[in-house]
Amino acid sequence: MKIFVPGDSAAKALGADDVADALAREAAARGLDVQLVRNGTRGMVWLEPLVEVDTPEGRIGYGNVTPDQVPDLLDGKLNGLGRVEDIDWFARQTRLTFARCGLINPLDMDDYGAHGGLVGLRRALGMTKAQIVQEVIDSGLRGRGGAGFPTGIKWKTVAEAEAPQKYIVCNADEGDSGTFADRMIIEGDPFQLIEGMAIAGLGVGATRGYVYLRSEYPDAIHILTQAVKIARQRGLLGADVLGSGRAFDMEVRTGAGAYVCGEETSLLNSLEGKRGTVRAKPPLPALQGFLGQPTVVNNVISLTTIPVIFERGAKHYADFGLGRSRGTVTLQIAGNVKRGGLFETAFGLTLGEVVNDIGGGTASGRPVKAVQVGGPLGAYMHIDQFHTPMGYEEFDSQGGLIGHAGLVVFDDTVDMLRMARFAMEFCAVESCGKCTPCRIGAVRGVETIDRIAQGDPDAIPLLTDLCETMKDGSLCALGGFTPFPVMSALRNFPDDFATFKEAAE
Template identity: 65%
Template sequence: MKVFVPADAAARACGADAVAAAVVSAAALRGIAVELVRNGTRGMVWLEPLVEIETPEGRIGFGPMTPADVPALFDAPDSHPKALGLTEEIPFFKRQTRLTFARCGRIDPLSLSEYAAEGGWAGLRAAIAKPPAEVVEEILASGLRGRGGAGFPTGLKWRTVLGAKAAQKYIVCNADEGDSGSFADRMLIEGDPFTLIEGMAIAAHAVGATRGYVYMRSEYPDATRILAAAIASATEAGIIGERLLGTGAPFQLELRVGAGAYVCGEETSMLNSLEGKRGVVRAKPPLPALQGLFGQPTVVNNVLSLAAVPWIMAHGGAAYEAIGVGRSRGTIPLQIAGNVKYGGLFETGFGITLGEIVNEVAGGTASGRPVKAVQVGGPLGAYHPTSDFGLEFCYECFSDQGGLVGHAGMVVHDEGADMAALARFAMEFCAIESCGTCTPCRIGAQRGMETLDRLIAGDASALPLIEDLCETMKLGSLCALGGFTPYPVLSAIRHFPEEFIPVREAAE
C-alpha cells in the first residue's frame, strides 16, 4: 500500500508530520505493509494535510486529515468521511494548466529515479544537443518573462550574457521570496527541487556559465534542507558538477542562505550579499548581465523563471508561446491567499480575469462577506477593487491600471479591511526595509508615513503632498522597493476615497 503525506512546510504547519506518524503506527497495528512517501504539496492548502492513497484508478485524496482520521484509511477507506475522490479530479486542481508544477506533489522530491520517470532531464538533454545560441533563441521564442518582478524577457537577458566576453560567467537564482502572499518558490523547491537545478543547468549551457548560486531566504529551513540534498544528489549522480550529464561543460552549483533582508530580493542587493557585502542596491548601469557577481557577466533569474525552462526545452518554445495573451506567454503560478475559501497555488495560462480567480477559483471570501480589495504583487502591489475584476491577468493589463503582476501573489480582503491602515503599512514596510542607498526611498518612506498620518487624522492639505511624494518615489528610487511603494498608497486613495476623510471633503 502506497500512501503519500506531504512534507511541504504549509502541510507540516497543519500537522502533516503527526499524520504521517499515525499512518505508520496504524499500518503496523494491522500488519499492513505501507510505503510512505513524503511528497510535496498539490497546492490546495485548505485541504492540508492532504493524504493520498495509490489505487489502480489513480490517487485518492483524503483531507484535511488529523491523526484521529487515519485508522479509517485502513478500515473503511471507501466510506471515509474525508474522502475526496481522485485528487486530480478536484475542481481546483483539474482546472489548472500545470507545466512548471507538473511533478510537484506527485513524486518524492529527492528521488532521482522518480524525477526522471516523470520527464525529468529531458529539457537538459535537448538543450545540450543544441549550440548555446539555439537554446537562447528557443527561450526567446517561448516568450518567457521574469516571474519575479518586472517581467523582463528571459531570453534577452540570456542573449546579453552569451554575447559578453569573459573568462567566468555565473547563473544566480533569486530564491529570496519575501513578498506577502507569495509561496510558489518555496513550494517548488520543497516539492520538485530537481526542476530548478535542471533549469539552472540549461541556463549555464546557454550562456557559457560554469558556476551557479541559489540565494535562499533564511526563513525557509525546509526548502534549504531539501535543495541542499538535491544539489548533492545531482552532483553525486554526475548530472551537474564536473560535466553536465557527463558530456557538457562543468557546472558547479552552490546554495547560499541570506540573513532576512527584504531588499536582497532586488538583484543587485542580492549580488552584494552573495559577495559578502552589505545588501544595498547598486546603481545601473552597469547591468548584472555585463558586470554582475564579482564583476562578471551574470544571469539573475527568479525560481519560477528558471523552473519553466525545462518544459520549454523539452516541448519547444512554440508550445509554451501558444499559451497566454498579448506579451504575457505561458503559465503563471498564482498564489492565492488572504480571506478566501480555497487558498493555494493555481497554475494557469495568462489571460484569466481577476474576478474568475477570486470568485470562481478561490470561491470568494472565507468570511462570507463581500470582497473589498485584492492586493496583487506583494506588499508593494496595488489594491484592486471589484470594479477591476474584469482585468485580465497579464503584465501590461495590470501595469495600465497602476499595478503590477510581480510574483503573482495575491491577498484578498473583505469589506472589513481598513484601507487607510493598509496604505500606511506599505509606507512603514518600505521605511523599515529600505537599504538606505537612495534618498527617495530612505527619506520618502519616512515622510510618507508622517504625511499619511496627517491625512488620516483629517488634514486635507496632506493630500497633494502625499501624491507628489509618491510620484517622486516612483521616479527617483533605484530599486522596486521605493519605486513601487506608492502603488498601494495611490490605489487605496483612488479606489477607496471614503476612507480618507480629507479626500471626501475636498471632493465636496
C-alpha cells in the same frame, strides 16, 4: 500500499507531520505494509493536509486529514475526494511548471526522471549556445520574479559577453507577502530548478551557479541542499554534466532577513558578503554581476520553467497565454480566501474569476473589499476592476502590476488607510538606505498618512507629491513601487481616507 502525505511546509504547518506519524504508527500496529511518501503539495493549500492513497483507480485524495482520522482512512471508512487529478480546482489548471509538484518524491531523482525530468537538459546538451538562447527567446518567457523582462534577451546579453567566469544566480528571495510559488516548487520538485540552472549555464557559458534562498524558508533550504548533493553524486552537477564533458555546479546560499535582497543588485551584493544595498544600473548584472562577472539573475519560476520549454519545445509553451504574456502564470491565491493555494493557468483569466470563482470568495464569508496583486509593492485593486485580465500589460493599464503573481484578498473589515500606512512603514523598515526618496520618503510617508488620519486635508496632495518623487527618484522597486499600494488605496478607496475629516467637520 503507497500513501502520500505532503512534506511541503504549508502542509506541515497544518499538521501533516502529525498525520504522517499517526499513519506510520497505526500501520505498524496493524502489521500493514505501507510505503509512506512525503511528496510536495499539489498546491491546494485549502485541502492540506491532503493525503493520497495509491489505488488501481489512481491516487485518491483525502482532504484536511487529522491524526485521529487515520484509523478510518486505513479502514477505508473515510470519505475521499476521488482522484486528485479530477478535483475541479486541480483539473481546471494547465500545469506545466508545476506538473510534477506533489506528484513525485522530491528527492528521488529516478522518480524525477520517470516523469519527464532531464529530457530538457539532454536536448539542450545537443544544442549550441545560440540555439539554446534562441529557444528561450522563442518561448516568449518573461521573468516571473516581477519585472517581466524577456528571459531570452537577458541570456543573450550574458552569452555574448566575454569573461573568464560567468554565473547563474537564482533569486529565491521570495519576500513578497502572498507569494509562495518559489518555496513550493523548491520543496516539491527541486531537481527541476537544478536542471533549469544547468540549462542556463550551458546556454550562456556559465559553469557556476548560486541559489540565494531566504532564511525564512528553512524547509526549502534543507530540501534543495540535499537535492544538490544528490545531483552531484548522480552526475547531474559537476565537471561532466550527464556525461557530456561540460561542467556546471551550484551552491545554496542563505539570505539573512532583508527584504530588499530580492532586488537583483542588492542580492548580488549580499551574495558577495556585503550590505544588501542596491547598485545603480548600468552596468547591468548581465555584464557586471556577481564579483563583477557576467551573471544571469533569474527568478525560481523562470528557471524551473526552462526544463519545460526544452522538454516540450518553445512553441508548445508560447501557444499558451494572452498578448505579450506567453505561457502560464502561477497564481498564488492567498489571504482572506476560501480556497487558497497555487493555481497554474494560461495568462488571461480575469481578476474576478480568480478571486470569486477559483478562490471561492473570502474565508470569513464577508464581501471582498480589496485584492492586493503582486506583493507589498503591488496595487490594491477594487472590485470594480475585477474585469482586468491577468496579463502584464493589462494590469499595467489599470495602474497595477502582476509581479510574482501573488493575490492577497481582504474582506470589508480592512481599513485601507491602515494598509497604505503599513506599505510606507514596511518600506521604511526594509529600505537599504542607499537612495534618499526611499530612505527618507518612506518615513515622511508614514507621517503624512498619520496627518490624513487626523483629518488634515492638506496632507493628501502632499502624499500624492511624495509618491511621485519616490516613484521617479528611487533606485529600485522598493522605493519606486511603494507608491503603488499607497496611491491605489487612496485612489480606489477614498472613503477610508475621509472618515476622520468628516467626523471633525
